[in-house]
Amino acid sequence: MSSQGQFSAGALRGAGRGVVDHRLARRHLVNEFRRGRLRQDQVCDAHPELIRAARNLGTESRSTCPICQEAKLRLVTYVFGS
Template sequence: MRRGRIDYRMQRRAVLAEVRSGVRSVGDACDAHPDLVRAATHVGAPAREPCPLCGEDDLRLVTYVFDRKAPANRGGRAVPRESLARQHERYGDLTVYTVEVCTACHWHHLVESFQLVTRDTAVG
């Protein structure tokens, strides 16, 4: 069950507006870490739209999962989106992040986050 989804589209629009108005440089917005670009190339899924900055069709969606029981200093792992159910079965409750990454210009932005839990523990 998915819980607590956060959508970062408003923040994305604000960053893009800052770049277009010159408040933020393109270089500042297109500074994806090489490991993130590599994950986008090998594990990411094609996005439905082109890159919002360079217009190329190289925009990819990378899904990262973090085991909620693991120590805080242990990093997450990039996984194919279609493997989320298998990851949940194997590792239990997960925190999931989706990042869009352009492999051409290195634009990147967090798209969404949510928790994948076995059952809803919320009262109400």
């Protein structure tokens, strides 16, 4: 088997060191809401500081909210470091 076809633990690490990808968790949460297993107040629970940052500093995306289908999503980038 070639090295391209081999599975390794490194294949599970995603895009790169220090990059956290929440797409699978987000997709699962939206699907659970659409199936009626979660209420809107259980899903729309962003921290007030995140909401403030999105309103004042975030960039508007072309996507609408997957929950309410009305508001445009705003993208906020955070950099963590010491």
